Amino acid sequence: MIELDTTDRRLLRELVQDATQPASTLGRKLGLSQPATWRRIRRLYDSGVIKGQRLDLDHDRLGFGVTVFLGVKLATKGRVSIDVFERAVSAIPEVQTVEHILGLFDYRLRIVARDISDFERVLRRRIMMLPGVGDVEANVMLSEERRPGPIG
Structure with missing residues (x-):
């Protein structure tokens, strides 16, 4: 450090x-x-304290008015299914982040969509078709406040 x-x-x-x-x-x-x-x-x-710079896009202005956090529980677990799932879900352009988490779900995805019906299309045709997907739970984001976190 x-x-x-x-x-x-x-x-x-x-x-x-x-x-x-x-x-x-x-x-x-x-x-x-x-x-x-x-x-x-x-x-x-x-030293790795600064990892890089990111472009912060306004998804609303780009036509993506809905952000959904999706909890995904894998039906089967194991190194192979985790790797296959991570590779497949990362290839979906609407999926902004893939977080491997501990708790009720194995993953939390941040997904942007044009509207709720567009999210439903992504969910049904892309996410639910991925290898190993079991249960899912969607939470629609209402608002967001940016908090950069502690600097020490």
Whole structure:
């Protein structure tokens, strides 16, 4: 684990808010030179603290107005069925995330769809046809608040 000082934590908070900020802007906010800011950012990448940058798309504006969290319980368990399921479900474009979890279900999927009937099509024709799928439970997202998580 890497040691983070107060400046590193402030830098991470700034990057969480807007990762497109130039190093010169970040440096001014933190009281650092641009090269010093770049060195800190590079160190955070090299140590694995920063894993990458992601594009945050507005699914509503792209025509995907429904987000569903789907719990999936596999009918059969074993390394082969898990690998086959993960590979197959990851190939479905509407499936945004695949989380292997502990609890009532084996997986939690985040699925985007144009509307409820589009979700039903994805569920019936794609998800339920996957190898090993047993029980499922759908939860439709009503709203979402982004919380970046603790930085320490």
